[in-house]
Amino acid sequence: MPETPELTPDQIDRGRLREAIVDLFNENELRTLTFDLGFDYENLAPGGKADKARELVGASFRNGRLLHLLQLCHKERPHIPWESFTKTTRDTDAPFKGLRYFDESDASLFFGRERMTAGLVRHLGRYPFLAVIGASGSGKSSLVRAGLIPALRRGEPLEGGTEPPAGSENWPVHVITPTAQPLESLATSLTRSSESVTAAATLMDDMAKDSRSLHLYVRRLLDTNPADKLLLVVDQFEELFTLCRSEELREQFVENLMTAVSANSPSPTILAIVMRADFYHHCAAFPNLRTALETQQKFIGAMSNPELRRAIEQPAKSRGYKFEKGLIGLMLQDVANEPGALPLLSHALLETWKRRENDTLTYEGYQEAGGVAGAVAKTADTIYEQRLSLVEQEIARNIFMRLTELGEGTQDNRRRARLEELGTQGEDGDAVAEVLKKLADARLVITRRRSAEVAHEALIRNWPRLKEWLNENREGLRLHRRLTNATFEWDQHERDASYLYRGSRLTQIQEGLQHGIISLNDLETAFVEASETAVRVEENREAAQRQEQLLQAQRLTRLQRIIYISVIIFLLLAATGTLIYTNQQSSIRSNATLVAFEANARATERSISTEAAKVLEIVQSQSDLRRATIEAMDGSIATIVAETVAARPVRQTTPIPTVSTPTPTEPGSTSEPTPITPTVTETAVSIQPVSTRRGIDKMRMMYIPGGTFIMGTDGEPVDANPAHPVIVAPFFMDATEVTVEQFAKFLTAIESDACFDVECAKTARDTTFTHLLQTNISTQN
Numbered sequence: 001m002p003e004t005p006e007l008t009p010d011q012i013d014r015g016r017l018r019e020a021i022v023d024l025f026n027e028n029e030l031r032t033l034t035f036d037l038g039f040d041y042e043n044l045a046p047g048g049k050a051d052k053a054r055e056l057v058g059a060s061f062r063n064g065r066l067l068h069l070l071q072l073c074h075k076e077r078p079h080i081p082w083e084s085f086t087k088t089t090r091d092t093d094a095p096f097k098g099l100r101y102f103d104e105s106d107a108s109l110f111f112g113r114e115r116m117t118a119g120l121v122r123h124l125g126r127y128p129f130l131a132v133i134g135a136s137g138s139g140k141s142s143l144v145r146a147g148l149i150p151a152l153r154r155g156e157p158l159e160g161g162t163e164p165p166a167g168s169e170n171w172p173v174h175v176i177t178p179t180a181q182p183l184e185s186l187a188t189s190l191t192r193s194s195e196s197v198t199a200a201a202t203l204m205d206d207m208a209k210d211s212r213s214l215h216l217y218v219r220r221l222l223d224t225n226p227a228d229k230l231l232l233v234v235d236q237f238e239e240l241f242t243l244c245r246s247e248e249l250r251e252q253f254v255e256n257l258m259t260a261v262s263a264n265s266p267s268p269t270i271l272a273i274v275m276r277a278d279f280y281h282h283c284a285a286f287p288n289l290r291t292a293l294e295t296q297q298k299f300i301g302a303m304s305n306p307e308l309r310r311a312i313e314q315p316a317k318s319r320g321y322k323f324e325k326g327l328i329g330l331m332l333q334d335v336a337n338e339p340g341a342l343p344l345l346s347h348a349l350l351e352t353w354k355r356r357e358n359d360t361l362t363y364e365g366y367q368e369a370g371g372v373a374g375a376v377a378k379t380a381d382t383i384y385e386q387r388l389s390l391v392e393q394e395i396a397r398n399i400f401m402r403l404t405e406l407g408e409g410t411q412d413n414r415r416r417a418r419l420e421e422l423g424t425q426g427e428d429g430d431a432v433a434e435v436l437k438k439l440a441d442a443r444l445v446i447t448r449r450r451s452a453e454v455a456h457e458a459l460i461r462n463w464p465r466l467k468e469w470l471n472e473n474r475e476g477l478r479l480h481r482r483l484t485n486a487t488f489e490w491d492q493h494e495r496d497a498s499y500l501y502r503g504s505r506l507t508q509i510q511e512g513l514q515h516g517i518i519s520l521n522d523l524e525t526a527f528v529e530a531s532e533t534a535v536r537v538e539e540n541r542e543a544a545q546r547q548e549q550l551l552q553a554q555r556l557t558r559l560q561r562i563i564y565i566s567v568i569i570f571l572l573l574a575a576t577g578t579l580i581y582t583n584q585q586s587s588i589r590s591n592a593t594l595v596a597f598e599a600n601a602r603a604t605e606r607s608i609s610t611e612a613a614k615v616l617e618i619v620q621s622q623s624d625l626r627r628a629t630i631e632a633m634d635g636s637i638a639t640i641v642a643e644t645v646a647a648r649p650v651r652q653t654t655p656i657p658t659v660s661t662p663t664p665t666e667p668g669s670t671s672e673p674t675p676i677t678p679t680v681t682e683t684a685v686s687i688q689p690v691s692t693r694r695g696i697d698k699m700r701m702m703y704i705p706g707g708t709f710i711m712g713t714d715g716e717p718v719d720a721n722p723a724h725p726v727i728v729a730p731f732f733m734d735a736t737e738v739t740v741e742q743f744a745k746f747l748t749a750i751e752s753d754a755c756f757d758v759e760c761a762k763t764a765r766d767t768t769f770t771h772l773l774q775t776n777i778s779t780q781n
Helices: 014-024 027-036 049-062 066-076 104-109 114-124 140-154 182-190 199-209 213-222 247-261 277-285 287-293 305-318 327-335 342-354 363-369 371-387 390-402 429-441 457-462 464-471 474-492 503-514 522-632 637-646 648-653 680-686 740-750 758-780
Strands: 129-134 173-176 230-234 269-276 297-300 445-447 451-454 659-661 674-676 700-704 707-711 724-728 731-734
Touching (some): 049 066, 104 140, 114 140, 129 277, 129 287, 140 269, 247 287, 269 277, 342 363, 342 371, 371 464, 474 522, 503 522
Parallel strands (some): 129 269, 230 269
Antiparallel strands (some): 445 451, 659 674
């Protein structure tokens, strides 16, 4: 068989192939074909040769061996043009859209929604705003694109006699989806006919600044157009909440839309938004939109059985195809009460059509396709397992993961991605493009000039393999999606370093890469490397700053230490100088004072010596008077005591010369000494000539010269303050010790009570002697 590189199993007409095998091969040859293909002939479907041939063709298709079967047939019967056993129509002529939504160009195949279409047209004839709300898979996008828009363009009466608005056939129509940049999407569509390349940017800036910009731009746009209205359709409005991350952009977009349809004068803008019902509550954040939704929305529910039958049968009939009897009823039964089943049904119809026998869609083809529930998964698994190599399977896995937006409290959604985003680092761009082509040919992915997306959310929700991929690494996918968005922002802002990752966000990416839970494309790799480089630069700069701060701190510490030491030395020097100066001044004052004291003392001593000489003359005369009596008493001590008693009147009555005691004064003072008049007793007992003897008992008396000393202190204890000089006048003291017995006799003689024993003398001695001593010292001072 000639090489047919473009031939695929789907293009082979299996009905014709089966009939040819039955006609051209006997049962033994059929057994050989079965064995060569790796099947067990006995385990094929029971029945005759026709049944075996039917099962062999079906098993070969299901196991990816149909082309091999065709080659074996050509080897056994080379004269038969086996390569011609292909379908006469290509997939481009298919009457069913599969997972793709119907577009305006598919209006001739759009059936079953005629009544709903008329209702939407009627609404827009009265109001400038319409919200089409429905569950995923309800067919709302197809209704607006292939039903509403063509009906307005035709301008012809609809079901029930509904007339489109006057002039609607001339309305300019702009269909957009918000994407991640809603203002850019809107501005690009409205300015597509402008010759200026900056027109879109200017309109974007205007809409960002003033919510009236869209209304004014549409009005100016229509000045050069015969139409008086412009139809703006925002499909997949939920992308405003799933893809756009900026609250500010959302608000600017919605405010421009609602201002355009709520102007005081008749609005030139007709706005229709198409949104999934599970995102309805997000609209509450925008007061104008919330108010409009209260009265101007249409909810798209499930189709009735008659509507479904018409949607199944009429497209096939319009292209010359028919259904095997009972097949449509089986399909309706499988679709019943299945939410969002329209895309699944459409895909099952497309796959059944691919397995048709001539112009008939058969029950067998429907079963091989997997029915309504399994058609999507079966198609995806077939492409993944049989059409892709191991390397391509990994590329396909990455593509599907990137084309899925994880739901936050909602179902997972499809996501539009730029084509350059779909590869991973190091992957061959041609290999990624080849995989994308295979997925697009299988109607699993829709590709555009710059982007790609999953054909329908039904693939995300009904393909077990993809659901498993998503569930096993949801947190990693969320982390990766945030990285993708950050990378896009960084690239859009000329790779400004302020958009790079730092801190915990960069750490999470690094950990994700280390554990293999995320894979990066070239742009994301550049973003992460730039982030790591920026962090290293900042860390080096911070380290340098810390080092400089440390050096400055060390220098400051050394300087402070030097200052502290200098201050301490200065203070010590100052204190030492002050102390030296104070001591010098104090010493000067003390020396001057002592000099004055000593001068006064010498003067006093001379005065006392003179006066003492006079006293001694008196004492001597009295001693002579008593000596005769004392000698007669044999020199006994009693006589001495009696003499002492006899001398008491002299102590009390005889005046003695005045002794001048100098008073301490400051240096240079001219104050005179203060005169003190001692008694006879003080003179007789305390003041005697130097080294003299008493005349009565010949006891030797010592002269004490007196002098000056400093009493007290300027420090502790406080009660000894202040330090002051004290002058002690000269006096005589008995040079011989007195015994206790002698002292007792003395006490007996001078006191009224007798004292004869030692204990009495000791006790009286302490008291009397102390009294006499204090009296003497007091007198001296």
